[in-house]
Amino acid sequence: MQPLGGMRRDPAPSRWAYRWNRLWLTPLFRKLLRVGVPVFMLVAMVALYLASAERREALVLQYEALRQAIQDRPEFMLTELALEGASDDVARQIREVLGLSFPVSSFAVDLEVMRRAIEGLDPVARAELRMRPNGTLDVRVTERVPVILWRSRERIALLDRDGIRTGVISTRGARPDLPLIAGDGADAHAAEALLLFAAAAPIADRVRGLVRMGERRWDLVLDRNQRIMLPEEDPVAALERVIVLNQTRDLLARDVLVVDLRSATRPTLRMGEDAMTEYRRVRGLTNGG
Amino acid sequence: MTDLYQSQRAMRNMRRAAMQRGVIAVLDVGTSKIACLILRFDGPEQIRESDGVGSMAGQSSFRVIGAATTRSRGVRFGEIDTMQETERAIRTAVQAAQKMAQVRVDHVIATFAGARPRSYGLAGGIDLAGGPVSEQDVASVLAACDVPDFGPDREVLHAQPVNFALDNRSGLGDPRGQIGNRLACDMHLLTVEASAVQNILHCIKRCDLELAGLASSAYVSGVSSLVEDEQELGAACIDLGGGATGLSIFMKKHMIYADSVRLGGDHVTSDIAKGLQVPGTTAERIKTFYGGVVATGMDDREMIEIGADSGDWEKDRRTVSRAELIGIMRPRVEEILEEVRARLDAAGFEHLPSQQIVLTGGGSQIPGLDGLAARILGQQVRLGRPLRVQGLPQAATGAPFASVVGLCLFAAHPQDEWWDFDIPAERLPARSLKRAFKWFRDNW
Numbered sequence: 001m002q003p004l005g006g007m008r009r010d011p012a013p014s015r016w017a018y019r020w021n022r023l024w025l026t027p028l029f030r031k032l033l034r035v036g037v038p039v040f041m042l043v044a045m046v047a048l049y050l051a052s053a054e055r056r057e058a059l060v061l062q063y064e065a066l067r068q069a070i071q072d073r074p075e076f077m078l079t080e081l082a083l084e085g086a087s088d089d090v091a092r093q094i095r096e097v098l099g100l101s102f103p104v105s106s107f108a109v110d111l112e113v114m115r116r117a118i119e120g121l122d123p124v125a126r127a128e129l130r131m132r133p134n135g136t137l138d139v140r141v142t143e144r145v146p147v148i149l150w151r152s153r154e155r156i157a158l159l160d161r162d163g164i165r166t167g168v169i170s171t172r173g174a175r176p177d178l179p180l181i182a183g184d185g186a187d188a189h190a191a192e193a194l195l196l197f198a199a200a201a202p203i204a205d206r207v208r209g210l211v212r213m214g215e216r217r218w219d220l221v222l223d224r225n226q227r228i229m230l231p232e233e234d235p236v237a238a239l240e241r242v243i244v245l246n247q248t249r250d251l252l253a254r255d256v257l258v259v260d261l262r263s264a265t266r267p268t269l270r271m272g273e274d275a276m277t278e279y280r281r282v283r284g285l286t287n288g289g
Numbered sequence: 290m291t292d293l294y295q296s297q298r299a300m301r302n303m304r305r306a307a308m309q310r311g312v313i314a315v316l317d318v319g320t321s322k323i324a325c326l327i328l329r330f331d332g333p334e335q336i337r338e339s340d341g342v343g344s345m346a347g348q349s350s351f352r353v354i355g356a357a358t359t360r361s362r363g364v365r366f367g368e369i370d371t372m373q374e375t376e377r378a379i380r381t382a383v384q385a386a387q388k389m390a391q392v393r394v395d396h397v398i399a400t401f402a403g404a405r406p407r408s409y410g411l412a413g414g415i416d417l418a419g420g421p422v423s424e425q426d427v428a429s430v431l432a433a434c435d436v437p438d439f440g441p442d443r444e445v446l447h448a449q450p451v452n453f454a455l456d457n458r459s460g461l462g463d464p465r466g467q468i469g470n471r472l473a474c475d476m477h478l479l480t481v482e483a484s485a486v487q488n489i490l491h492c493i494k495r496c497d498l499e500l501a502g503l504a505s506s507a508y509v510s511g512v513s514s515l516v517e518d519e520q521e522l523g524a525a526c527i528d529l530g531g532g533a534t535g536l537s538i539f540m541k542k543h544m545i546y547a548d549s550v551r552l553g554g555d556h557v558t559s560d561i562a563k564g565l566q567v568p569g570t571t572a573e574r575i576k577t578f579y580g581g582v583v584a585t586g587m588d589d590r591e592m593i594e595i596g597a598d599s600g601d602w603e604k605d606r607r608t609v610s611r612a613e614l615i616g617i618m619r620p621r622v623e624e625i626l627e628e629v630r631a632r633l634d635a636a637g638f639e640h641l642p643s644q645q646i647v648l649t650g651g652g653s654q655i656p657g658l659d660g661l662a663a664r665i666l667g668q669q670v671r672l673g674r675p676l677r678v679q680g681l682p683q684a685a686t687g688a689p690f691a692s693v694v695g696l697c698l699f700a701a702h703p704q705d706e707w708w709d710f711d712i713p714a715e716r717l718p719a720r721s722l723k724r725a726f727k728w729f730r731d732n733w
Contacts, residue, residue, distance in 0.1 A: 011359070012377030013384050019497065021384050025393035 071107040079103045079135040086141040090123050094139065097121060106131050123166045148190050149175060151182040151209075163190035183212030192235070196220065199239045203246065217262070226252060228259045238264065297445075297708040303501040304700070307396035313501060314355075314383065314394040315700055317693040318375065318401045318489060320364045320532025320555060321651065324685070324693040325382040327355035327390040328700060351701050353680035355390025357382045366551045367403025367506065367533035369488040376492045383496060397498045398700045400692055402506035402533040404485030406446070408546045408636075409437050414454075414473035422455070422464045422472055428710035430474045439480045446486070446505050447479040448707035451543040460541070476707065479505055479547055502700065507535030507547045509695030514649040514673035514688075515539055523641035526673065527629055527666075528691060529652025531555045535692075536629055538636060543704075546636045550628045554652045557621045564617040565609055567595055579611050582619045583657035588612040622655065626665040633666070647673035651689035 013021065023029055050056055070076075079102055083091045097117050100109070111129045118127040118141065128140040144166040146158035151172070158167040158175070165187070169175060179197045186193065193210050196218060200207050203222070211219045218235050220228040230238050238261040245251045251259070255275035260268040271279065307313040311331050317324045328351045359381045363374030387393060413434030417426060431450060439445075453461040455469035464472060486503065493500050511526035520539045528535040532553045538546040557580075562572035579593050588611040595607045638644060646666050648658060653672050663670045675694035677686060685693070 010377065012381040015380070015495075018380045018384055022387070022393050022497065025387055025391070 071105040074135075076106045077103045077135055078106050078109065078131060078137045080137070082132075082136050082138045084138070084140045086124075086139075086143060090121070090141065090143055093121055093123070094118055094141065100137070103135070109137070122164075125160070146175070147178065148193060149178045149180045150187050150190070151180060152184075152187075156180075157187070159187055159190050161191055161194060163187040179207070180209035181212065182209060183215070185215035186210070186212035189218075193218070195236050196230070196239055199236050199243065202243050203252065206252065222252065226256065226258070229262050231262050231264060233264075241267075294708050297706070300500060300502050301703075301708060303396055303499055304398070304703070307501050310396075312354075312390075312392050312394050312396075313700055314386065314397040314498070315693060315696040316379065316382070316397050316399045316493075317506065317690075317696060318364060318367075318369070318379070318399060318492075319361055319506070319530055319692070320367050320402070320553060321361055321530070322358050322689070323361045323364075323375075323378045323382045324358045324690060325356070325379075325386040326353050326681070326685070326693055326697060327386050327392065327394055328352065328697055329354045329390075329392075330701070351679070351697065353678060353682075353697065354392070355386035355388075356682050356685050357385030357389065358685065359385065361531070365532055366553075367401050367530065367535075367549065368482075368485045369401075369492060372488060372492060376495050379492055379496050383498070395497075395499055396501040397493060398502040398504065398696055399489055399493060399500060400504045400506045400509050400696050401485065401489055402528070402530050402535050402549060402692070403551065404481035404549075405551075406479055406481050406505055406507065406535075406547050406549050407439065407443070408548065409439065409478040409480070410545070411436065411448075411476040411478050412473065413476070414471055416471055417469060419468075419470070421466045421468050424465060424710065426472055427453075427465060427474075430472045431476065431707050431710055434474065434476050436478070439478075442483045443480040444483045444486050445478060446481045446503060447477065447508060447544070447547075449477050449543060449704050450707070451475045451477050451545060452541070477543065477545055479508070479544075481505070502703070504696060504699050505535070505537075505547055506530070506692045507537040507549060508544050509693075509699050510535065510649055510675075510691040511537040511539055511544060511647075511695070512698050513675040513695030514647055514691045517542075519643070519645050519647065522643035522645070524643060524645035524647060525633060525638055526647045526649060527653075527662075528650040529553060529625070529648060530650045530692075531652075534625055534629060534650070534652070536632060538633075538638060538641070540641060546638075548632045548636070550625060550632060552621075552625045552628060556625075557618050557652075560617055560621050561614065565595055565607075565614075567597065571596065575614065576618070579614055580618055581611070581615045581656045582622050582661045584612045584615040584619075588615060618655070619661070622652075622658065622661060623665065625652075626662055630665055644669055646670045649673040649675070649688045649691040653688045 078100075081095065081098070081100065081102070083094060086094060097120075098114055111131070115127050115129050118124055118129075118139065123143050124141055125144045126142040130138040130140075132138050144160040144164060146166045147161050148159045149169070149172065150157045150159050156169050156172060157165045158169060158178070160166050172180065179193070181190065181193045189212065196210060197207070200220060206222045208221045208223055211221055213219050213229075217232045218230045220230060220239065222228070228239065228242055242251065242259055242261065255272035256269050257272050258270040260270065304313070308330055312327060312329055314325055314327050330351045359378055361375070362378045363369065363371030369375045383394070383397075411434040413430055415426070415430045415433050452459065452475040453464040454473040455461055455464050455467055456471055458469075461467070489503070490500060507526070507528055510528040515524050515526050520542045523538070523540045525536055525538045530553045532551070532555050534550040534553050536548055536550070537544050558569060558572045558576055561567070561576055562569050565572065565575070567575070575593060575595070579591075581588070591611040592608040593611060593614065595609055597605045597607070599605060644667055646662070646669060648662055648670065649672070652658075659670055659672055672688065673691065674688050675686070675691040676698070678694055678697050681694065
């Protein structure tokens with residue numbers, strides 16, 4: 001009942017104001033409103049903005065452009081390639097393999113991939129790549145040194161001491177200084193072949209080359225069609241025996257076609273036609289006499 | 290009776306829940322003011338159960354973290370008269386206290402002064418089977434008390450066991466564990482009008498609060514303003530409130546009688562308003578500034594400007610001497626005290642070993658009241674102020690706040706009441722179910 005007289009302001013909170021006040025004092029509600037609502041608004045705003053595909057695309061493009069702008073700054077640009085330790089031919093191959101068109105951003109090149117590509121080249125043993133601060137891509141190459149020729153069925157290849165191909169030549173005459181090996185699978189045993197050539201140094205002027213027989217053992221081929229058949233096991237020792245025999249008894253100067261050392265317990269000689277008839281004659285003389 | 294028992298038990302459970310949460314509000318719905326305090330229970334005292342009564346009689350277990358007082362509206366004689374107005378006043382007080390405490394409270398313990406309390410002394414006894422007295426026996430003896438017919442529209446507010454007797458030994462505080470053949474108990478039962486309780490329940494429910502307890506204002510002001518030896522030896526606490534004057538008699542630390550006189554400070558104010566022809570607010574101001582009950586020669590010369598805003602110069606410039614004011618106030622105060630005297634006589638207060646009378650409540654602040662009360666009530670009269678509790682604002686430490694401070698103590702350490710004990714097993718209607726359970730347990 002409102003008594004007569006002016007309306008005085010009621011100091012009491014209304015029912016809803018009171019409830020709102022109590023709700024506001026509830027810890028969970030307070031936390032929800034103070035943390036949950038701003039977080040939700042932020043997420044909703046971002047989600048709304050990103051809802052359209054073209055805005056997303058524009059954002060990505062903007063990002064890419066910015067990224068490109070930073071990458072293309074002159075501080076990060078590579079301007080030249082400095083090759084070290086590569087011959088002209090190899091250098092040309094390396095440039096071809098890298099396929100870089102300078103200037104290029106240093107972010108765009110992957111040194112590890114490039115190193116693998118360069119090391120994939122035949123004549124290169126090892127490569128070190130380094131970006132210098134002045135914008136030089138420094139490539140230091142260790143080339144393989146060809147030490148032996150390998151005549152395979154198709155061509156003559158240059159091999160280094162590990163038997164890895166470093167190049168191809170068309171004729172034997174192009175590299176007369178290198179020893180020659182032949183036969184299937186010979187390249188895998190190039191190191192052994194080099195040892196054999198070293199052991200055959202006393203008769204080096206007569207050596208034509210080594211032939212891998214049955215991918216198993218070596219034949220040393222000399223001029224005058226002479227052949228030294230070496231065993232599978234320990235061919236160097238066998239060859240040294242022949243060398244010693246040659247030095248003491250002048251074995252290889254005689255009319256011997258084949259020195260067969262394949263079995264260490266039973267070394268065999270095959271003589272030439274003339275030597276054979278001569279031998280028979282001498283034997284006949286002594287027998288008949 | 291079981292209905293009430295259940296509702297009181299529910300309130301006790303609510304109180305326990307509030308204690309676990311640690312925050313509870315106490316609310317004094319008075320005729321002139323509504324006071325709300327918010328208590329926080331988290332002190333170290335709460336954990337130390339083994340100490341029995343803690344330091345400062347256990348009051349350090351709680352702390353007042355919010356306090357608010359507002360002018361009461363819609364309450365007459367300590368009973369709710371206009372529900373909406375009271376509800377608004379309660380909301381104001383609770384919201385202000387919550388704002389101060391910065392916590393939300395859901396549980397409230399309330400007190401009120403009016404609703405015509407009536408005391409009954411109950412007695413009951415049972416024969417024990419032998420062996421020590423168990424809690425179940427205490428519950429049985431409490432249930433064995435013969436309840437008087439207090440009428441259909443009344444509710445039990447307090448039912449406190451006051452005294453236990455085992456065989457020929459009486460005056461036991463706690464009979465548990467003692468051995469005897471017959472256990473008897475005296476119980477003090479306080480009933481109030483059911484409608485007042487329902488009104489207050491409704492108001493508090495409308496404020497989205499849960500009621501965790503109800504107490505009589507006379508009882509809780511006695512708890513807060515009587516000192517320990519007064520409670521022990523026998524004393525009466527007279528709470529001179531705005532619309533009702535409560536009185537409670539304590540003996541051996543138990544309330545043994547409570548009553549209320551439906552007269553209070555508001556009647557004094559209305560007398561002044563009528564006598565001096567001033568509005569109620571002016572009368573209240575004059576009463577609090579210049580009021581008194583003993584006139585001296587000096588008071589004849591002290592002129593009080595009454596003032597008014599009628600526009601008539603003669604009326605607006607009226608003055609009245611303080612002696613005249615005292616002449617208006619004194620008969621009404623005497624009437625209140627005479628009425629209290631009559632109630633005390635009816636209760637047999639003169640048979641108590643000590644007859645200390647403690648005046649508290651807002652009305653006790655009238656200057657010279659102790660002299661007047663001594664002439665009417667007896668020589669042993671003092672003015673009481675409530676106990677100091679932790680965190681209570683200075684403004685709320687005076688005599689007007691005796692009942693709300695007492696309610697804090699009541700919230701922290703309620704006395705055992707009848708409903709704190711389980712109802713005896715043979716009275717449970719669920720007995721057959723229990724037997725079925727027992728049968729299952731025994732046979733399976």
